[in-house]
Amino acid sequence: MSEQVPAIEVDGLTRTFKVRRRGSLLRDVVTAVDDMSFTVQRGESVGYIGANGAGKSTTIKMLIGILVPSNGSARTCGLDPLQQRRRLARRIGVVFGQRSQLWWDLPVRESFAILGEIHRLPKAVARQRTEQLSEQLDMGEYWNTPVRQLSLGQRMRAEIGAALLHSPELLILDEPTIGLDVLSKQRLREFLIAERAEHGTTLLLTTHDMGDIERLCQRVLVVDHGRLAYDGSLPGLAATVDTRRILQIDLAEPTADLTGLGTATHLDSKGDGLRQRLAFDPKRVTVPQVLAEVSARAEVRDLSIEEPGIEEVVRKLYARRVP
Amino acid sequence: MPSAIRPWFRLLRASFAAQTRYLPAALGGLIANLTFGFLKAAVLFATVRAAGGEVGGYDLATMSSYVWLSQALLGTVNLGADSDLADRVRTGDIAIDFARPLDVQTSYLAVDLGRSFFALGPRAIPLILLGALTTGIAFAPPAGVLLGLVAVALAAVLSFLGRYAVNILGLWLVETRGVRTLYMLVSSFLAGLFVPVPLFPDWLKMLANATPFPSLLQTPIDVLSGKVSGAAALLAVLWQVFWIVVVGAAGQLLTRRGRLKLEVQGG
Incomplete structure (x- = not known):
């Protein structure tokens, strides 16, 4: 195949479903994918994001x-x-x-033997590639275990290894990190980065996890109600919407609202100020900086960080676009 | 092993191997087949005796062979209405099958044959031994038995293709339970599971012989036991091949048409 042929070419792609209305013989037509056009060049790494029911899986089914x-x-x-x-398969x-x-x-x-x-x-080739994947994805410990006995993290590594056994030029991952713990997600992302660096595999990824996109994708397609709402880089997307993160802190004793901070903005307080939520811009300040400023005013017991979900980003994107 | 069919052979082997995990289930099947075998023997022997020692070309010895061979083949020739494929259509897992570079019908056939051939061990052989030791089984001469084994393998293929064609209707029907139950009733009756096909009234015999079902059970039993031999046996086996082509083509056609209207369920 020549280098000029794109990995994915979608032109005016549309898919409607007929859905029977409850308690009626009438059928409603639902447009899952609506006149979508985009091109993914070989070697690109694209995050395909959108809320549940936005049309992501429908698009992928048509692509394969x-x-x-x-x-x-x-x-x-x-x-x-x-x-x-x-x-194609x-x-x-x-x-x-x-x-x-x-x-x-x-x-x-x-x-893996059957897939080979x-x-x-x-x-x-099969033997060499299997050994390589088994090692890189750390599958040795459960290599002889029946699939039904694997943990979700183990199974997902095996699934991705299985999809890569024949060294495909395009890898399509539909929610690969769903349900995985932080460490498993991290390992999977690192593997995919290394795999792409070595083989130049084109990647199309749908996810609800901003971390996946940040680590793995150079380009983001946002789909909303079946339409392409954004096509560009992640920083570009961040620039168009508010991607502030929320820091939730639990304090040792009731404290007045932490307003007037240089690094973060106070959002709300609960329990007489025992728990407070602050918003900060991750591009400008780091969590330790915020923490240092807060610690100067009150003793911090515990903290957690809320990442903006994809839904949130898409919702904000839309809030901005609608006049 | 020619490389062209290696993936299918591998699937068959893997499915065969996976069956070892279900040995207790096979044992349960064996006990059920054995119990119904004695029941069938009691009823059908009584019928032969009441008819004066011979009915529809069966005497006690040939009826005994029919009873035990029909019970022995039940694990290998599945007359039931399993729903593996229909379930995958319903849950959307069929997407995985269509995303593989393999023909869906024939890859499922390989998996099913692995199961069928495995059942020869824990189900067919013990039942044949038990039958031979109790009321007895008559076998055809060696050449006939050999052809009978071919007929068993063809019956296993045909049984899969029939069930596949019913299951693939799931691409049109959300719920296939009704069709599958109907299929199970019709196929087991017309295959000659409860009563040998030669004992049917003429009109029903004609109807049955116009369907693929007698090829599933009656034919392999007749050829194995030597009730049908020579050119007639060869013809019966060719008739099985004819039905494999017809039912197989129907399954292919349904798969192709159904794929174009497939709406994969669930995300």
């Missing part, structure tokens, strides 16, 4: 040929996903965070 567009077209790796489904790797492509009753090792055959990898 398991859903027919109502209108418009999608080309993936230069192929027609519907007509050339099997050829050899060139892409897909992970649906909520579903498993592994064989439930069989050891992880056996799933399915993708018709030469034996030596």
Whole structure:
């Protein structure tokens, strides 16, 4: 394939669903994806974000040929996903965070062996790639364990390894970090960064986790109600919306509202000021700086940081755009 | 192993291996098959005796062979209405199958055959031994048994293809339970599970023989036991092949048409 063919080309892509109205024979038409157009070049790393039901999964299903567009077209790796489904399947790797492509009753090792055959990898290539993935994703400890006995974190590493076994040129991850603990998320992200650095794999990622986007994606597509609401860099997105973070602090004793801080803005207080919420701009100040300023005024017992969720970012994006 | 069919062979082997985990279930199946075997033997032997020692071409010895072979093959030839695939359509996991570079019908066939062949061990062989030791089983001469084994394998393939065609209707129907139950009733009756097909009244015999169902059970039993032999046996096996082509093509067609209207459920 020539370098000029984009990894993903979507033009006027539209998908409607008929939904039966409750208690009626009438059907409503719901537009899940609405006249969407974008291109992802080879080697790009794109975060595809939006609220639940915004149309993310619907788009992905059309990109891999398991859903027919109502209108418009999608080309993936230069192929027609519907007509050339099997050829396309050899060139892409897909992970649906909520579903498993592994064989439930069989050891992880056996799933990789089967996938190697399915993708018709030469034996030596399959062995070498399997060893490499097993090591990088730290699967050794559960390599002989049946899939149904794995923890979510272990299974997700195995899923991503399985999707990468045939060294696909495009990796599509649908909510890969959902339900994972902080450490597992971190390890997965580091692996994906290293994998992309080595193989130049194009990445399309849907997530609800801003951390995924920050660490993994150079470009962000925001979809809202089936339409593309933003296409650009993450800093660009941050610049268009308020991405302040919220610091919640628990203080040793009731304290007056912490107003007039240089590093953060007071939002609200609870329990006579025992718990207070402050907003700060992560681009300007760090958490220790805020903490230092607060500590000068009151004794801090505990603290937590709220990341702005994707929904929040999208909501703010829309609040700004609607006049 | 020609490389073209290696992925399917691998799936078959893996599915066979996975079955070892379900050995207790196989044992349960064996006990059920055995119990119903004695029940069937009691009723059908009484029928033969009441008819004066022969009915529809069956005497006590050939009826005994029919009873035990039909029970023995039940683990391998699935006349039921499993819902593995329909469940995957309902939950949306079918998306995973369509995202693989493999034909969905034939890859499921490989998995199902792994299960079918495994059942020969814990279910078919013990039942044949028990049947032979109790009321007896007559077998065809070696060439007939060999052809009978081919008929068993073809019946296993055909049984899968029929269930697949019913399950894939899930692409149109959200709930397939009704269709599957109906299929199970019709297929087990017309296959000759409860009463051998030659004992059916003429009109029902004609109806049954116009369907693929007798090829599932009656044919392998007849060929294995030598009730049908020579050219007639060969013809019966070719008739199985004919149905495999027809039912298999129907499944392919349904898959292709259904894929275009597939609305993968759930995120």
